[in-house]
Amino acid sequence: MELQNIKKMRMALGLTQHQFAKSAGVSQSLIAKIESERVDPTYSKVKKIEEALQFLSSKKETNLGEVMTKKIITANPSDKAAEIIKIMSSKNISQVPVVEGDNVIGLISESSALEHAERLKQAMAVEIMGEAPPIVAITTNIAVVSNLLKHYPIVLVKKKGVLAGIITKSDLLRKAFA
DSSP: OOGGGHHHHHHHTTOOHHHHHHHHTSOHHHHHHHHTTOOOOOHHHHHHHHHHHHHHHHHHSOOHHHHSBOOOOOBOTTSBHHHHHHHHHHHTOSEEEEEETTEEEEEEEHHHHHHTGGGTTTOBHHHHOBOOOOEEETTSOHHHHHHHTTTSSEEEEEETTEEEEEEEHHHHHHHHTO
16 A cells, blocks of 8 residues: 555545545544655555445445346246337336346347337247346446446346346446436
């Protein structure tokens, strides 16, 4: 850890010198002196400060459970495509995962429905679905999910091997501006 970065890190966490010093178990004056580069602290003090920064940073991070939509609408491979499109329209959603047992095997999206528009009335889900979206563990870092959403319309979340939620770009944006 670079001592000259302490102020930036503290500010990013939205903490005053006093609040940060209390969390680190050091005096506020020591934090002020370190930030103004007027003192070279002992190793043990640096260690306390570093541990506090790591703890506070991890504590502030949003977990997937706070962002994801827990009510997931899914389709079976043999479901009629037209029925799935009606559900998507009535629920105002743009994609539905296709599941077989415990496995996600594909995704029906507005795009995949448009690609097969001429045969939606007689097609089954398996015939119009696209590639399955990525699935992450509930403990996955939010930055990883954010990067995945740059390439996929949704990311599914599993908890203990069971589908627990779905995250879309709008879920992340809603959380960012909440």
